[in-house]
Amino acid sequence: MSIYQDREQTEAKHFILRKYLQTLAFKALHGGWNLAYIDGFSGPWQSRTIDHSDSSFMIALEVLRDAQAKVRRVGKRPRIKCFFSEENRDSYAQLQAAVAPLHDPANSFFIETFNGKFENAISSIQKAMEGSFALTFIDPTGWTGYEFDKVKSIFEHAPGEVLLNFMFDFVNRFTASSDAKILASFDGILGPGWQQRFDQSLRREEALMKLFREQFGRAGAFSHVLCTPIEKISDRTHFYIVYGTRSAEGLAVYRDVEHAALRDHDMRRAFAREAIREHKTGQSDMFGLEGAASFAEMSADAQFASIKLQAKYWLREQLPKCPKPFSEIWPPMLDRFMVRKTDAKDICVDLGKAGEIKETWRQNGSRRRKPDDADQIERA
Numbered sequence: 001m002s003i004y005q006d007r008e009q010t011e012a013k014h015f016i017l018r019k020y021l022q023t024l025a026f027k028a029l030h031g032g033w034n035l036a037y038i039d040g041f042s043g044p045w046q047s048r049t050i051d052h053s054d055s056s057f058m059i060a061l062e063v064l065r066d067a068q069a070k071v072r073r074v075g076k077r078p079r080i081k082c083f084f085s086e087e088n089r090d091s092y093a094q095l096q097a098a099v100a101p102l103h104d105p106a107n108s109f110f111i112e113t114f115n116g117k118f119e120n121a122i123s124s125i126q127k128a129m130e131g132s133f134a135l136t137f138i139d140p141t142g143w144t145g146y147e148f149d150k151v152k153s154i155f156e157h158a159p160g161e162v163l164l165n166f167m168f169d170f171v172n173r174f175t176a177s178s179d180a181k182i183l184a185s186f187d188g189i190l191g192p193g194w195q196q197r198f199d200q201s202l203r204r205e206e207a208l209m210k211l212f213r214e215q216f217g218r219a220g221a222f223s224h225v226l227c228t229p230i231e232k233i234s235d236r237t238h239f240y241i242v243y244g245t246r247s248a249e250g251l252a253v254y255r256d257v258e259h260a261a262l263r264d265h266d267m268r269r270a271f272a273r274e275a276i277r278e279h280k281t282g283q284s285d286m287f288g289l290e291g292a293a294s295f296a297e298m299s300a301d302a303q304f305a306s307i308k309l310q311a312k313y314w315l316r317e318q319l320p321k322c323p324k325p326f327s328e329i330w331p332p333m334l335d336r337f338m339v340r341k342t343d344a345k346d347i348c349v350d351l352g353k354a355g356e357i358k359e360t361w362r363q364n365g366s367r368r369r370k371p372d373d374a375d376q377i378e379r380a
């Protein structure tokens with residue numbers, strides 16, 4: 001039996017964490033940064049392996065140790081600090097026993113653990129983050145324990161990014177409760193008076209995600225907030241991996257990882273709603289119930305192709321505001337649509353071939369087939 005049998009969501013979550021951290025660690029360490037990795041809700045939780053290799057903390061440690069060893073081979077000596085907090089006493093004991101042997105100060109690999117609530121570790125975490133690029137991973141079992149006003153300083157750390165598991169099903173169910181105490185427990189993530197700020201023109205799921213994205217983005221002053229829907233097909237429970245960054249480069253890497261996760265894990269059905277945001281061209285009724293339903297039936301590749309087409313329509317609408325370098329085209333495109341930087345290039349190539357934009361990347365005898373950041377995108 002696979003260690004992820006009946007835990008497809010966990011598998012998808014771990015896939016995104018592993019792949020994203022691999023690329024981030026490689027880039028940051030090669031770029032001369034020290035790295036801090038924070039896991040606020042570490043577990044272990046429903047782990048099926050003796051060495052906890054199917055737990056987020058072990059996955060991260062494996063990736064970070066490997067990345068550090070690789071850059072050491074080229075003569076760099078970066079410092080890596082990991083901070084794991086876990087409230088449950090028994091889980092903490094297991095966590096502590098599993099990670100202690102990997103604490104390796106002589107090689108600048110530090111592991112700190114904390115038995116208690118994430119929110120009570122803030123000042124220790126801030127210390128661990130000092131002078132480092134930080135990735136914070138938040139994976140709670142519900143919607144409490146990361147109230148934004150309490151953890152804001154962690155989110156705001158620069159340079160830094162946050163990956164968060166948003167338990168959509170729970171939140172969706174309990175925000176519809178009539179119990180005042182339960183409703184008030186959402187103030188910490190949706191902001192006081194959230195009921196009045198629900199966008200009534202949207203369907204409930206979209207309105208909820210919009211509200212959460214805004215609050216999350218504000219807490220970390222993020223310039224990009226991406227939400228990847230992960231749905232367990234068997235019982236239709238789903239959650240979102242929410243990613244916040246202030247870096248266009250991070251945005252590009254995350255879209256690559258997300259694409260691989262959704263394609264390889266066949267977690268595509270839920271992503272209709274989030275795939276295309278705030279773009280109603282009238283050329284598609286994807287936002288209507290019928291559109292969303294038929295979209296959900298498509299293969300992952302057909303879905304990606306359809307999103308790419310929407311992104312192309314969007315770029316066409318931007319052309320009157322051009323010329324602009326490609327570096328100012330792809331970040332807003334990736335922010336709005338579930339497409340990768342390579343897709344943004346393909347879209348430009350298509351528009352170039354169709355004679356709608358100038359093939360500036362081929363001018364002056366250049367043999368480049370696709371635009372780079374500095375190439376101007378402008379109407380032909």
Ligand SMILES: C[S@@+](CC[C@H](N)C(=O)[O-])C[C@H]1O[C@@H](n2cnc3c(N)ncnc32)[C@H](O)[C@@H]1O
Pocket residue numbers: 040041042043044045054055056057085086087088091116117118119139140141144145
């Ligand atoms: C979903 S599990 C984490 C799973 C783990 N990230 C993984 O992917 O392998 C959430 C963990 O957070 C712990 N927890 C719950 N509330 C917490 C809090 N306020 N602070 C720290 N840990 C908490 C729980 O005991 C549980 O072990």
